Amino acid sequence: MKYSNITKAKFINRPNRFIAEVEIEGKVEIVHVKNTGRCKEILIPGCEVWLHAPGTPGRKTKYDLVAARKQSGMLINIDSQAPNKVVKEWLEKQNYEKIIPEYTYGASRIDFYLERNILQEKTLMEVKGCTLEIDGMGYFPDAPTERGVKHIKELIKARKEGYRAVLAFVIQMDGIVEVRPNVDTHPEFGEALEKARKVGVEVLFLTCHVEPDSLEII
Template identity: 30%
Template sequence: MKFETPLIKGTLLKRYKRFLSDIKLEDGSIVIAHCTNSGSMKTCIEENAPVYVSPAKDPKRKTKYTWEMIFINNGWIGINTGHPNKIVYEAVLNGEIEKLKGYTHVKREVKFEDSRFDVYAENDKEQCFIEVKNVSMKEGEWALFPDAVTTRGQKHLRTLMEVKKQGMRAVMVYIIQRADVSKFGPAKEVDPVYAATLKEAYENGVEIIPLIADVSPEEIKIKKEIPFFL
């Protein structure tokens, strides 16, 4: 996924009220940028760290910028939770994910029962529903999800089990927007119900694909799959 307009460099002053951040731009001005990540972000917040923001497309929007990424541990960490869906959609469409190659028809935001999944793919052999989650939390070498309790995430897992039960392919893709990790797992201490439901889903045929994304101010692209442990 390439950024449509050039990003603007700045420095993080603070994040507050979950959805707001104060950013000091290189010209010395201080702007308020929208933060799309509603989680705690406790392992990807570092005051005075370099950041990039994007200008808002809608001139009527209250916040004129969106916070895109932060530089920590010698690498960029993507914090915009709106991007992973598009990243996976483009990657499946272009056959860039090894385990999700070979689909001739790919769509975004497709409903199944009372849930809406991020990506739907099919060919003449199978139908596949894909749910995408953004991962930014880190503990040692682990990338963990979620970083806050997610009842919506639990619901998606249960619906994916129903997809599999009806004979279709069901896949959870975790896009890890940081490179300083080597394995993935559920954040059991944060949301034990989600962790237990993910294990149940996997045991019932739901596939798990954790992917590290290479984040840069020019683009975000899938780099590699890493192992997961439940």
């Protein structure tokens, strides 16, 4: 997945979870933050950030903040829409005959419904983007996510009904190969994930290479 029109800037602050103030060539600009998570260990005043200008008519802000560099030097893609895009690109190389995004199942929209006829296999896959890194380990979520718990419960139900059920974590940074539940922030998510594993829901860790203008599953 590649962005066009990428601009480097300096992060100033984040008045709320939807917007941030950044500095571009000495000028302060209000930008949209494409991640409603906390990102508090990433978005620290003075850090380098990268902005995407989608050029959509009628927008209130010209730019979306899509990537940032932590104080450790690690570059992280924080675009919450990027994981589904890169997973779709990846799935198209995995010999599925049918790939349906945003599939309605039960009371939820599951990110992907997949079929591989040769294996008589029907799969429901939910995708989560991981941007939280602590001491070389990925964690999810970085803020409580009732929606995330709901999706796991739907995957448990699907598995019991005979589907192959998959929870895929897209690790939006280089060098991290595993994601653990952030039980300090949301214990219920960890409990749901453990129940899912026990009934056979598969958990995938999709490692990535990140550049300011791209995200790629490797």
